[in-house]
Amino acid sequence: MAASEAPLVLVVEDEPAQREVLGYNLEAEGFRVAKAENGEEALLLVDEESPDLIVLDWMLPSVSGVEVCRRLKSRADTRAVPIIMLSARSEEVDRVRGLETGADDYVVKPYSIVELMARVRAQLRRVRPSSVGETLEFGDIRLDAESHRVYRGDHTLKLGPTEFRLLATFMEKPGRVWSREQLLDRVWGRDIYVDTRTVDVHIGRLRKALCQHGGEDPVRTVRGAGYALG
Amino acid sequence: MAASEAPLVLVVEDEPAQREVLGYNLEAEGFRVAKAENGEEALLLVDEESPDLIVLDWMLPSVSGVEVCRRLKSRADTRAVPIIMLSARSEEVDRVRGLETGADDYVVKPYSIVELMARVRAQLRRVRPSSVGETLEFGDIRLDAESHRVYRGDHTLKLGPTEFRLLATFMEKPGRVWSREQLLDRVWGRDIYVDTRTVDVHIGRLRKALCQHGGEDPVRTVRGAGYALG
DNA sequence: GGGTTTTGCGACGTTTGTGTAACAGTTCAA
DNA sequence: TTGAACTGTTACACAAACGTCGCAAAACCC
Numbered sequence: 137m138a139a140s141e142a143p144l145v146l147v148v149e150d151e152p153a154q155r156e157v158l159g160y161n162l163e164a165e166g167f168r169v170a171k172a173e174n175g176e177e178a179l180l181l182v183d184e185e186s187p188d189l190i191v192l193d194w195m196l197p198s199v200s201g202v203e204v205c206r207r208l209k210s211r212a213d214t215r216a217v218p219i220i221m222l223s224a225r226s227e228e229v230d231r232v233r234g235l236e237t238g239a240d241d242y243v244v245k246p247y248s249i250v251e252l253m254a255r256v257r258a259q260l261r262r263v264r265p266s267s268v269g270e271t272l273e274f275g276d277i278r279l280d281a282e283s284h285r286v287y288r289g290d291h292t293l294k295l296g297p298t299e300f301r302l303l304a305t306f307m308e309k310p311g312r313v314w315s316r317e318q319l320l321d322r323v324w325g326r327d328i329y330v331d332t333r334t335v336d337v338h339i340g341r342l343r344k345a346l347c348q349h350g351g352e353d354p355v356r357t358v359r360g361a362g363y364a365l366g
Numbered sequence: 367m368a369a370s371e372a373p374l375v376l377v378v379e380d381e382p383a384q385r386e387v388l389g390y391n392l393e394a395e396g397f398r399v400a401k402a403e404n405g406e407e408a409l410l411l412v413d414e415e416s417p418d419l420i421v422l423d424w425m426l427p428s429v430s431g432v433e434v435c436r437r438l439k440s441r442a443d444t445r446a447v448p449i450i451m452l453s454a455r456s457e458e459v460d461r462v463r464g465l466e467t468g469a470d471d472y473v474v475k476p477y478s479i480v481e482l483m484a485r486v487r488a489q490l491r492r493v494r495p496s497s498v499g500e501t502l503e504f505g506d507i508r509l510d511a512e513s514h515r516v517y518r519g520d521h522t523l524k525l526g527p528t529e530f531r532l533l534a535t536f537m538e539k540p541g542r543v544w545s546r547e548q549l550l551d552r553v554w555g556r557d558i559y560v561d562t563r564t565v566d567v568h569i570g571r572l573r574k575a576l577c578q579h580g581g582e583d584p585v586r587t588v589r590g591a592g593y594a595l596g
Numbered sequence: 597g598g599g600t601t602t603t604g605c606g607a608c609g610t611t612t613g614t615g616t617a618a619c620a621g622t623t624c625a626a
Numbered sequence: 627t628t629g630a631a632c633t634g635t636t637a638c639a640c641a642a643a644c645g646t647c648g649c650a651a652a653a654c655c656c
Contacts, residue, residue, distance in 0.1 A: 152425060156432045296602060311513040333644090334604055340645060358514045359612070359643065360527035526613055563633090564615055570634060571613095589623070589632070 143260050144168045146187035148178040148204065149222070150196055158191060161249050162256070175199025182208065187217065189260055191252075192239070194223035205239050218259035222247070250301050250308075250322055254281045272307040274365055275354060277346070279307055288351060295345040298323065302342050306355070306365035315362040339363055373490050374398045376417035378408040378434065379452070380426050388421060391479050392486070405429025409437065412444060419490055421482075422469070424453035435469050448489035452477070502537040504595055505584060507576070509537050518581060525575040528553060532572050536585070536595035545592040569593055 145167045149155040152173070159169045170185050172178040175196050181187070190208075194201045205219055221239040241255050272279045278287040284300060286293045295303070301323045305314065314322075316332040324330060343355050356364045375397045379385040382403070389399045400415050402408040405426050411417070420438070424431045431451060438444040451469040471485050502509045508517040516523040516533065525533065531553045535544065544552075546562040553568075554560060573585050586594045 152430070156430055160432060160436065298603075309512075311515075313512065313514045330604065331606095333606090336644065337604075337646080340647095343645095357644070361514055364513060528614075560615065561617095563617090566633065567615075567635085570636095573634095587633070 142166055142168045143188040144170060144185060145256065146170045146172065146178065146181055146185065146190045148172045148175070148190065148196065148201065149193040150174060151193075154193075161253065162191075165253055165256075167256075175201070175204045178204050179207065182217070189256060190217060190219045191256070192219055192221055194221055220252075220255055220259060248301055248323055250304050254304065257281060272304065274307050274310045276351070277303075277307070277354065279304060288346065288349065291349040293345055293348065295342065298338050299342040299345055302338055303346075303365075306363075310365045313358050313362050313364040319362070335363075373418040374400060374415060375486065376400045376402065376408065376411055376415065376420045378402045378405070378420065378426065378431065379423045380404060381423075384423075387479075388482075391483065392421075397486075405431070405434045408434050412438065412447070417447065419486060420447060420449045421486070422449055422451055424451055450482075450485060450489060502534065504537050504540045506581070507533075507537070507584065509534060518576065518579065521579040523575055523578065525572065528568050529572045529575050532568060533576075533595075536593075540595045543588045543592050543594040549592070565593075 145162050147155055147158045147162070147169060149158060149171075150173050155171055155173065159171055162169045170181055170187060172181050176199055178190075178192070179199070182190070192201045192204060196204070201221060201223075205221065208217065208219065218240040220241045220243060222243055222245060240259055243252055243255060271281070276289045279300075280286070281304065286295060286300065286303060302319065305319065305322050316335040319335050320330065320332065339355060339357075343353050346355070347353055354365055356366065358364060375392050377385055377388045377392070377399060379388065379401075380403050385401055385403065389401055392399045400411050400417060402411050406429055408420070408422070409429070412420070422431045422435060426434070431453075435449055435451065438447065438449065448470040450471045450473060452473055452475060470489055473482055473485060501511070506519050510516075511534065514530065516525060516530065532549065535549065535552050536542075546565040549565050550558070550560065550562065569585060569587075573583050576585070577583055584596055586596065588594060
């Protein structure tokens with residue numbers, strides 16, 4: 137287990153671009169990051185660096201992600217380190233097998249960064265409860281990432297998955313204006329093509345959800361630019 | 367910032383042929399050129415040469431382009447240097463991520479040289495020594511780019527998209543006189559055809575917006591030349 | 597497998613912003 | 627002082643941007 141500074145996340149991914157993107161986002165979230173591009177390197181780094189969490193690609197050259205996972209989970213000293221598995225949609229059939237090898241969570245590509253970060257925090261909280269308390273607040277709105285619940289005042293709000301991720305994105309940086317493209321990228325995921333106007337519809341749904349028990353509309357439309365919270 | 371001769375462009379590209387082609391074309395356009403073939407060299411040259419603009423390949427050995435970009439954009443003394451990212455088509459999905467790391471523009475390979483040169487010129491045209499921070503200030507006017515908000519004194523001003531961009535342009539270089547053509551180019555875009563008198567109308571609208579809660583008119587008309595702030 | 601929820605999109609109405617022309621006011625030089 | 631060039635202002639037709647509704651397909655959940 138790493139020292140009591142920022143949690144160290146080990147990213148194991150053979151595709152360089154994806155590795156960089158993951159690293160960048162994790163660092164932006166305040167984590168320290170170590171990177172490995174194959175199974176051997178990953179196993180070495182686990183011994184050398186003692187990461188607090190591992191993000192592990194399913195498909196890797198030579199020693200596969202599954203194998204890495206299996207080995208770590210059979211060692212007493214590494215068994216407790218949370219592992220989040222990544223896999224392409226076509227490999228989804230192996231979901232059960234992925235969890236069976238001992239992975240703690242499992243994310244299908246293409247994934248939304250917001251969602252992945254939420255899962256990373258959730259896993260870390262399980263192991264290091266103090267370091268990552270994750271409830272976002274803005275005005276009378278409270279968002280609890282772990283339980284996937286949103287409160288406004290005394291009421292619990294009911295919102296769909298996409299609305300939740302939208303709101304989570306907004307609440308990460310209240311006031312910041314997000315373009316439709318940026319929202320599509322963060323909330324929907326990067327490899328997905330949907331019309332930008334779809335964002336408008338979901339903004340509408342989010343607004344309705346946020347005001348279902350009354351209160352002001354906290355979502356601001358910035359003409360020609362995008363949307364923001366507050 | 368380099369001397370007041372021709373702008374210096376730093377090309378960072380590991381592939382020698384591409385590096386030469388870029389260098390050749392940039393020199394043909396009248397720029398001075400510095401070349402680096404990896405991230406370390408790039409970071410060194412930035413310190414030694416203070417380039418006015420950087421053309422940066424996304425994928426580089428050891429220190430990646432993303433990493434170089436991130437580092438430069440997190441340093442106060444280099445944050446204002448425009449960075450144009452190059453990436454292969456297969457990495458295109460990471461476009462938004464690329465911009466999020468702080469790159470000012472983004473070009474996908476294979477690109478047309480003409481287009482790239484246009485973008486280089488465009489970026490250089492808007493180099494702005496004064497505006498390093500996220501919020502621009504002039505007198506009692508405050509413009510926050512991230513939240514797209516403009517304040518004057520205690521009041522929040524309401525202005526349309528074009529007025530916002532106009533004001534942002536002015537505030538990047540307070541006192542500088544902009545011709546109608548320059549404003550059309552920066553605020554409206556390079557490929558748009560509109561009458562130059564349209565600028566006058568929008569200047570009028572901006573003035574009204576800036577004075578909607580009283581106060582002096584901060585926009586100065588320079589007869590025969592254009593407009594300026596202060 | 598059947599019922600429910602969620603999702604993306606087209607369509608339509610509404611709001612807001614935009615470009616232009618026309619005219620009024622201003623400046624400057626001869 | 628006068629006229630020509632330049633700028634300020636207003637009105638208006640038009641276009642673009644946005645909000646919302648309903649539907650069909652997909653995903654989800656027993």
